[in-house]
Amino acid sequence: MNIRILLTYLSRPSRYRGAVFTLGAFLLPVLLWCAVSYVPFIWHPMVKVENPGGVDYFTPGMLVDRSEFQDQMKEMRQAGKPLPVGVRANPIYLPAPHEVARALYTAFTTAPEQRDAPWLHQSLWHSIQVIFWGFVLSSVVGVPLGVLCGTYVTLSRxxxxxxxxxxxxxxPAFGALAVAVLGIYDGPKIAIIFIGTFFQQVLVIANTTRKLDTTILEAARTLGTRGWRLITHVVVPGILPDLYRDQRILLGWAWTYLIVAELIGTSSGITWFITQQARYQHFENVYAAIIIIxxxxxxxxxxFERIGRRLFPWDRTQERKSA
Amino acid sequence: MNEHTPTPTEALPGAGNGLPSYLEQSPAVRERFAQLQQRKVILEVRDLQKRYKSLQGETEALRNINFQVHRREFVCVIGPSGCGKSTLIRILAGLEKHTAGDVLLDGQPVTGPGRDRGMVFQGYSLFPWLTVKRNVMFGPLMNGHSRDSAEREARLWLDMVNLGKFADAYPHQLSGGMRQRVAIARALVNEPRILLMDEPFGALDAQTRAKMQRHLLKIWRNLDITVLFITHDLDEAIYLADRILVLKANPGEVQEVIEVPVPRPRSPEQFSTPEFRATKARLEALIHPPEAQGEEEAEGEDALPEKIIRFTNVGDNVE
Structure with a gap:
């Protein structure tokens, strides 16, 4: 059909343009990071000691403040001792991109420091499960309740x-309570994600439901639809694309509660990995884990966006976005 | 008709500019109206009243509305904005409750929306998540038809509105006129006793609108269907209607029921016939009364301001 040909023709250049923007959006911060890491005169507030010279407390590989290094240089010069040698460096908490890139691979291949501790992929899988259950449990109650609140004024009041x-x-304020009720393992973590998601979910979805065009509801009523079928055959399909979008946003919300949730009770999942690596000052691994999240x-x-496009071919908001 | 009997002086407008009175009917037209009156009354509205509470206190939207619509009659409702014509049709559809009076469909009081009254809305009311065919199938499916029979009926009605080829398109892929044709098919597939149309062509461009009017008349001629059609377009009302119910605003009341003297079958050429122009002159006189015009223009919300700030260079005149 003509319309379809036209649409594909129009979407091709715009999709290409979209990809360029997406790439640029990521490239800019990475370039900034590269500049700060590799161009020695940008920032680099530390000096990495290569040869301690006459300074007794310097050791090779040690990071010292630049001012301190200069003080020591002056002192050594006055004392006539050999001068220390060093190169400008960034603090340990800012590893260079290539170190983090390497860590993205090695973090998966390196065995955990403690023998019975989980590997990185196991930690990640554990985190994903916590998110999944928290979000699913919240949605099972929150989505129907939101739809009903949006439909019936009495219920929403x-x-x-x-x-x-x-x-x-x-x-997170419910952390201690959740541990007391649900124990120290996954229970309280799922509960925190539930609490963090559920209440927003009810309100957001009720609002989305209220935005459904009343003409559509009235049209359905004049066609002989009433009661429960109005909800199942008109309200739900009518709001479905928006509801799906809401769920995507809410899932992102759930992720932000993950770290706090995993600190509750026994630390687990990706949070456990991050805290462990930070303890050993393996900051490149910390960054790698954050990037993986x-x-x-x-x-x-x-x-999910791609799937949504397939699921809701009639949804015009998407067309507007890609155009 | 008992609503309002025009006095001889009222019947005169138009006489001055060489037009016949709009009350004059050719024998064929008179014969047709006599036949129409013999037909069964499908819709009867008796002493209908609608009041609602607003911030400004109680408003009377409709007062003492009385009229009857006979089987296969085409009735238009016309009136200035705010005369409650949309409220009226929504009450007839069962989407709003009236405060007093009766609405009887085949003698039975209307209590809520139902499939016996099809409705076509001004805005796009198609279900965006359903294809054109599925939109039309919606009514039959809701009313317990099997999928097969619903699909068969939908195909039939889509062919009737000449959209068979677009059965699998989604509403957003259609033009405004096509969408309204789907809406008509969707309402008609339920075989309603009366088709209620609330300014269905109001959002369309002039050309499409003319086409839709012709199409609607064609459908109406070939079906056992009664139509109540709301519009604010005088030409549209005269072109389509057997009778025109003229409402006035504040409160909404029936001002006059006009039997359109333009013979059927109708065609766009009739727009310039004396009967047509006489009827239009009468409608104009009713809706924009000449004596009140001066005052209204000065005070009304739509009045133009006396002076407008000039944003062009001095001397850069277009008139």
Missing amino acids: LSEPFVEFFRYLPA GVIGFGSDLL
């Missing part, structure tokens, strides 16, 4: 004030 109140309570979150969202 009855439930929303409390939900509104509860959503201002920071989810980002990749999983962003990647899954891209995937």
Whole structure:
């Protein structure tokens, strides 16, 4: 059909342009990071000692403040002792891109320092499971409740004030309580993600439901639809693309609660990995883990967006976005 | 008709500019109306009243509305903005409750929306998540038809509105006129007793609108369907209607029921016939009364300001 040919023709150049922008969006911060790491006169507030010279407390490989290094140079010069030699360096908490890039690989291949501790991929899998269950449990209750609140004014009046109140309570505040009730393993972590997601979810989805065009509902009623079928055959399909978008945003929200959730009880998952690596000052691994979280979150969202396009071919918001 | 009997002086407008009175009917037209009156009354509205509470206090949207619509009659409702014509049709559809009076469809009071009254809305009311065919199948499926029979009916009605080829398109892929044709098919597939149309062509461009009007008349001629059609377009009302219900605003009341003297079958050429022009002159006189015009223009919300700030260079005149 003509329309389809036109659409594919139009979408091709714009998709290409979109990819360029996406690439640029990532390239800019990476370039900045490279500049700070590899151009010695940008920042580099430390000096890495290569030869301690006459300074007794310097050791090769040691990082010292630049001012301190200069003081020592002066002292040594006055004392007539051999001068220390060093190169300008960044602090240990800012590894260079290539170190982090290497860590992205080695973090997966290096055995954990403690023998019974999980490998990185096991930690990640554990985190994903916690997110999954927290989000699924929240959605099972939150989505239907949100849709009902958006449809029936009485129900929304009855439930929303409390939900509104509860959503201002920071989810981590319930950490200790969750541990007392649910033990120290995954229970309280899933509970924190649930609390962090659920109350926003009810409000967001109720709002989305309320935005459904009333003409569509009225049209359905004049066609003989009533009661429960209005919800199942009109409201739900009518809001589905928006509901799906809401869920994608809420899932991102759930990820932000992950780190806090995993600190509760026995530290686990990716958070455990990060805290362990930071303890051993393997900051390149810390960065690698943070990047992996980002990749999983962003990647899954891209995937869900693609799936959404397939699922809702009638959704025009997407057309507007890609045009 | 008992609503309003025009006095001889009222019947005069138009006489001055060489037009016949809009009350004059050719024998064929008179015969047609006599036949129409013999037909069964499908819709009867008795002493209908609608009040609602707003911030400004209680407003009376409709007062003492009385009229009947006979089987296979085409009735247009016309009136200035704010006369409650949309409220009226929404009450007839069962989407709003009236405060007093009766709405009877085949003698039975209307209590809520139902498939016996099809409705076509001004805005796009198609279900965006369903293809054109599925949109039309919606009614039959909701009313317990099997998928097969619903699909068969949908195909039939899509052919009727000449959209068979677009059965698998989504509404957003269609033009405005096509969408309204789907909406008409979707309403008609339920075989309603009456088709309620709330300014269905109001959002269309002039050309498409003319085409849709012709199409609608064609459908109406070939079906056992009664139509109540709301519009604010005088030409549209005269072109389509057997009778025109003229409402006035604040409160909404029936001002006059005009029997359109333009013979059927209708065609766009009739726009310039004396009967057509006489009827239009009468409608104009009713909706924009000449004596009130001066005051209204000065005070009304739509009045133009006396002076407009000039944003062009001095001497750069277009008139």
